[in-house]
Amino acid sequence: MSGGGMSVLKSVSVYQASCQAYHIEPDPNILVALNCKVGHLSLGPHFNLANLLPLKEALKHTNHITSLSFRKCRLGSSLCYPLRDILKENKTIVHINLDSNDIDYHGVEALAEALKVNTTLKTLNIRNNRIKLVGAKILAEGLKLNKGLESVDVTGNLTTYEGIQAIEGACEARHIQCDTTGNALKEEILNSITHGFGVFLSLVGGFTLAHDAQGYPRRHQWGIGIYVFSLVALFMSSTLCHSFTFMKKTGMIFQIFDHAAIYLLIAGTYTPLCFVNLSRHNISIYFVESGFDWNDREFFPSRVEV
Structure with missing residues (x-):
């Protein structure tokens, strides 16, 4: 029998013997992964935490499992203690998914301990847990000493x-890609409230300006309308951006609108001044020159002196 076959039989027998020692039923998913040389082991919501102990022993005798997923298993921080031991010894696992497991800073402490010595793990997903500020600082210390990670996801972890x-x-110090969206809940709520209040104040101010502009030339009223529109667009897009920060794709769309609205407000601020202080002829020249200036900066930056 080949060495690979011996390794499979060894890992299966070790796993079954460990299950028997702990008086628990073997998990079918683990048996299939060990016996059929499956590289990705995904354990569902009904996974028994106790099975991690036999799995830890079995992984000492196999090298084909490279990815572990405990997504939505809801195992709590207790999941991280066997994982700490696994990551300290195993040299083949490169991906771990701990999404939605109610892990707090106690579990992160165990993971950080393993990260300090593990050099083979490439991606770590701990999104939608509750590590909070204490856990974030502990994780940061582990990341500073890690020499293998390429990506870490801490989305939605109630940190500040x-x-x-x-x-x-x-x-950044270790050149690791990280995703931290969906955090800072209190700050984002306050941002949404204050920027939403900005929409209200912009409308109130706009009606006041429109009332005071009665009797003036129509270009004054157009100038007010443009300015108020750009102001409302800025505060509205900012409110939506902060409100949907926990929905990654939607939040990114509103973030684009938020950034674009800044330039819209700049244009909406200068345009009324031009309407009021420049004649029609000069306004046309101003916008043509502005267009050429923007074109030079965008397409011929070498022409623009610094």
């Missing part, structure tokens, strides 16, 4: 801006 900065700083 301070925690986000700690993780992003550690990842």
